[in-house]
Amino acid sequence: MPRNSKELFLLAIAMLMVVMGLYLGLGGVGKEPELRLRFTAGDESGLRHRLATEFSREAAKSGIQLSVAPTDGSEDALERLSEGEFDIALVQGGLVMESDSPIRQISALHIEPLHLLVKSELAELISQKGLSQLAGRKVNLGATGSGTSSLASEVLQFAGLGAANRGGEAKYQANSLGYSEIMKLSSEELPDAVFTVSTLPSPIADFLTDKHQYKLVPLRFGEAICLEAFLDLGSEPTAGAVDKQHIYTTTIPAFTYSVEPASPSQPLETIGTRLLLVAHERIRGDQVKRLLECLYRSNLIKAERPAIDASILELPTEFPLHPGAELYRQRNKPIIAGDAVDYLEKVLAIVATVAGGAFFVVQWYLRASRRRREASFASYMARVIAIEDESMRNELASQLDLATLIRLQRELAALKSEAVGKFAAGKLEGEGLIHGFLALVNDARNQLTRLILHQRENIEEIAASQHHTVEEIWLEQSRANSQNASPNA
Numbered sequence: 001m002p003r004n005s006k007e008l009f010l011l012a013i014a015m016l017m018v019v020m021g022l023y024l025g026l027g028g029v030g031k032e033p034e035l036r037l038r039f040t041a042g043d044e045s046g047l048r049h050r051l052a053t054e055f056s057r058e059a060a061k062s063g064i065q066l067s068v069a070p071t072d073g074s075e076d077a078l079e080r081l082s083e084g085e086f087d088i089a090l091v092q093g094g095l096v097m098e099s100d101s102p103i104r105q106i107s108a109l110h111i112e113p114l115h116l117l118v119k120s121e122l123a124e125l126i127s128q129k130g131l132s133q134l135a136g137r138k139v140n141l142g143a144t145g146s147g148t149s150s151l152a153s154e155v156l157q158f159a160g161l162g163a164a165n166r167g168g169e170a171k172y173q174a175n176s177l178g179y180s181e182i183m184k185l186s187s188e189e190l191p192d193a194v195f196t197v198s199t200l201p202s203p204i205a206d207f208l209t210d211k212h213q214y215k216l217v218p219l220r221f222g223e224a225i226c227l228e229a230f231l232d233l234g235s236e237p238t239a240g241a242v243d244k245q246h247i248y249t250t251t252i253p254a255f256t257y258s259v260e261p262a263s264p265s266q267p268l269e270t271i272g273t274r275l276l277l278v279a280h281e282r283i284r285g286d287q288v289k290r291l292l293e294c295l296y297r298s299n300l301i302k303a304e305r306p307a308i309d310a311s312i313l314e315l316p317t318e319f320p321l322h323p324g325a326e327l328y329r330q331r332n333k334p335i336i337a338g339d340a341v342d343y344l345e346k347v348l349a350i351v352a353t354v355a356g357g358a359f360f361v362v363q364w365y366l367r368a369s370r371r372r373r374e375a376s377f378a379s380y381m382a383r384v385i386a387i388e389d390e391s392m393r394n395e396l397a398s399q400l401d402l403a404t405l406i407r408l409q410r411e412l413a414a415l416k417s418e419a420v421g422k423f424a425a426g427k428l429e430g431e432g433l434i435h436g437f438l439a440l441v442n443d444a445r446n447q448l449t450r451l452i453l454h455q456r457e458n459i460e461e462i463a464a465s466q467h468h469t470v471e472e473i474w475l476e477q478s479r480a481n482s483q484n485a486s487p488n489a
Helices: 003-027 047-060 074-082 120-129 147-158 203-211 222-230 285-295 310-314 323-329 343-396 402-424 431-466 470-488
Strands: 035-040 064-069 088-092 103-118 138-140 173-175 193-197 248-252 268-280
Touching: 035 047, 035 074, 035 285, 047 064, 047 088, 047 285, 064 285, 074 088, 074 103, 074 147, 074 268, 088 147, 103 120, 103 147, 103 203, 103 248, 103 285, 103 310, 103 323, 147 193, 147 222, 147 268, 193 203, 222 248, 222 268, 268 285, 285 323, 310 323, 343 402, 343 431, 402 431
Parallel strands: 035 064, 035 088, 138 173, 138 193
Antiparallel strands: 088 268, 103 193, 103 268, 248 268
16 A cells, blocks of 8 residues: 555544544533532531531532531431431441441541540550559540440440440440530540540540640550450341441551640550441432542542552442442443443444454554565574574684685675665665664674684794795685585585
8 A cells, every 4th residue: 555545544544533532422421410419427526527528529520519417426427327318428437237227338438546535644544554544534435326436435345444335334434525515625624535536637636635635545455356356256236336347456647646745656556447438228329430430539539648549449348339339340341332322323333343443454464564574584684693603613613614714704795785785675674673683794794704814814824834825825725624525515
């Protein structure tokens, strides 16, 4: 095919593909309708609620209107979500719901650490003697209906301080103050210890450490409390309890709440649960898919440390996975056209396939032809290597064969001239190959030249010692070499 015709053909194919792309990308895809969802993320004084509010602003840019309203905490949010009062919620993980709950998981997010903050005079006692020093003291477990309350009760039960919801009498004075209530109290009115589960940095922890000099206390028995999940195997978890399979060991980084004085002064061991985005089962799969597309583009995800992405959907779920999350997870797999694809799109797809296939067949043919022409270089290189091999054998022999060396040099020159002539005429292709071929020829020629010069020096020495001319010795050796070579011919 002439060069101009080939270029016109490729241009026509490219223009056809552009037109098809514009049709399918602009004309074939309509604007998605506005989506309105009711959203909660617990106490409005908590960081979780702030994250939900920020996410709602970003979602609005994608046509998703999220109406954010507060609840008393994660348990309250889950209950009201289950009753249909909300569509989606950001909640603390690790909480058990009824087996027939209509709640479905959209995505797990980061781990939220459990903070235990105590008054400064109590911190030293706990560091020396353990959590037993909380006995008889006021301990704020979190607002009634919060996930913090359930997890804090579980921790105190594990530490041997009992819990009212386990049928026994608690050895501490349980408080159930919300974040906003705590912030209104004076130092004398505040409880001795405060639990909170929060994304870092926790607003209530920041407030207590800054304004009232509370200290963070490590919870170093995280691995041990997680192991209790084995003891619960086979038993039916009760609603409102904590599922220890979904408790994780984690740390609060040093200096999270203050640099001078350091708070904490070193990475603080504790436990935590994953933040979950959940939805009511009535929410359609395509709506959840849109929500996830927005979520994984949002600052809520970009601000994560360490960063997370859609691969987190592969983690074991705490609630049944919403079909929309599965739809999002399968988004990159091939889609089989269904009833939604009309006749024209099918025709265009077939034409595109045939045109694309024909284009690649033509390209394959052209490349195959080029490879056949380039293969000729292989034979030329093989001949050069054969010359090098014969030269090497001559060098390793007891005496250099001058006639053979001269013959090889002439063959090499003829081979180079032939190959360069074909390349110039367009019968051989490959600039890289011609450069490699010429380098190989030059190496072989240098080797032969070196051997011939070496033998010439030998002849001159022999001629001088025997009082003969160089020409006489040269002809004598040439005849001797020819006679030695004739039996092998």
